Amino acid sequence: MTRLxxxxxxxxxxxxTVADLLAERGIDPxxxxxxxxxxxxxxxxxxxxxxxxxxxxxxxIVRPLQGG
Amino acid sequence: MTDxxxxxxxxxxxxxxxxxxxxxxxxxxxxxxxxxxxxxxTVSIRRISLEGYSGSLVDLLGGYxxxxxxxxxxxxxxxxxxxxxxxxxxxxxxxxxxxIGDRELLYPDVEQLVxxxxxxxxxGFVVLPYCNEDPVACQKLADIGCAAVMPxxxxxxxxxxxANPAAIELICSRSPVPVVLDAGIGTASDAAQAMELGCDAVxxxxxxxxxxxxxxxxxxxxxxxxxxxxxxxxxxxxKQHFAEPSSPxxxxxGS
Numbered sequence: 001m002t003r004l005x006x007x008x009x010x011x012x013x014x015x016x017t018v019a020d021l022l023a024e025r026g027i028d029p030x031x032x033x034x035x036x037x038x039x040x041x042x043x044x045x046x047x048x049x050x051x052x053x054x055x056x057x058x059x060x061i062v063r064p065l066q067g068g
Numbered sequence: 069m070t071d072x073x074x075x076x077x078x079x080x081x082x083x084x085x086x087x088x089x090x091x092x093x094x095x096x097x098x099x100x101x102x103x104x105x106x107x108x109x110t111v112s113i114r115r116i117s118l119e120g121y122s123g124s125l126v127d128l129l130g131g132y133x134x135x136x137x138x139x140x141x142x143x144x145x146x147x148x149x150x151x152x153x154x155x156x157x158x159x160x161x162x163x164x165x166x167x168i169g170d171r172e173l174l175y176p177d178v179e180q181l182v183x184x185x186x187x188x189x190x191x192g193f194v195v196l197p198y199c200n201e202d203p204v205a206c207q208k209l210a211d212i213g214c215a216a217v218m219p220x221x222x223x224x225x226x227x228x229x230x231a232n233p234a235a236i237e238l239i240c241s242r243s244p245v246p247v248v249l250d251a252g253i254g255t256a257s258d259a260a261q262a263m264e265l266g267c268d269a270v271x272x273x274x275x276x277x278x279x280x281x282x283x284x285x286x287x288x289x290x291x292x293x294x295x296x297x298x299x300x301x302x303x304x305x306x307k308q309h310f311a312e313p314s315s316p317x318x319x320x321x322g323s
Contacts, residue, residue: 007116008115025116027116032124032126033124033157033158034157035113035153035157036153036156037152037153042149042152042155042156045156060115060149060153061115061116062114062115062150062153062157063113063114063116063124063157064111064124064125064126064134064136064157064158065111065112065114065125066087066089066090066091066097066112066125067088067089067110067112067113067136067137068089068090068137068139068224068271068273
């Protein structure tokens with residue numbers, strides 16, 4: 001189990017990579033219009049499976065929403 | 069005779085940009101966007117709800133050019149990261165840069181804004197900054213390479229129109245980049261006024277979305293922007309402090 005902060009919420013999750021985290025959240029890895037940042041840096045889609053997560057990491061998972 | 073708007077070398081078919089927020093429902097939003105004749109629409113970038121990811125606003129907006137915003141960001145760091153996430157999610161390097169200095173007024177923090185804009189321009193973004201109606205701030209933003217400047221007319225969502233027309237006119241007369249009046253438009257005459265003052269485009273969200281009939285208001289905004297632009301190009305008469313009769317002076321009955 002790894003202690004991560006995902007979208008502002010701290011939790012213990014059993015995931016090793018960014019791809020694992022998205023799968024754990026029920027996010028289709030082929031879903032479009034998604035973006036992920038790890039510790040303040042964007043992780044490109046192609047790198048999701050290879051990007052390892054460590055204790056204390058901060059992840060943002062975002063998508064477009066209505067806005068002015 | 070073509071009068072096409074161009075930003076960062078990209079031609080745009082409409083001088084009315086429209087936001088996607090605050091509509092009664094998605095269908096009304098889509099109908100309003102269509103009635104507006106717009107090409108550029110804004111979206112925000114937000115965390116997914118952790119229950120999962122489903123559906124997509126973007127799927128509905130296929131025919132439009134999307135302009136992601138950094139709405140709500142208060143630090144340059146957050147705005148820059150939001151812009152980078154937007155670029156990744158939407159495959160566009162265009163960004164409406166919004167950096168707020170006051171959560172109640174939603175006024176731009178010019179110091180942070182200029183810093184963030186500078187960094188984003190260096191990172192290859194096409195930056196359209198929401199800024200205050202200050203000719204100096206607008207010049208700084210243009211100097212560092214922003215593709216346009218977007219001064220506010222009045223507070224976001226306030227519907228108070230253009231609070232400082234003289235400032236907007238000054239900005240338009242001096243700006244080396246297109247000027248997009250962004251924030252505070254309340255009705256079609258405000259949009260027309262912006263264009264008559266010399267703005268190249270206007271961005272409207274609340275005035276359409278929260279009107280009683282958003283689809284009709286979107287059509288009104290379209291007409292207002294077109295009317296204002298035509299009037300600007302036509303070259304208005306000067307304002308005078310004396311009367312000047314329009315009918316001939318000679319041959320008056322009874323004279």
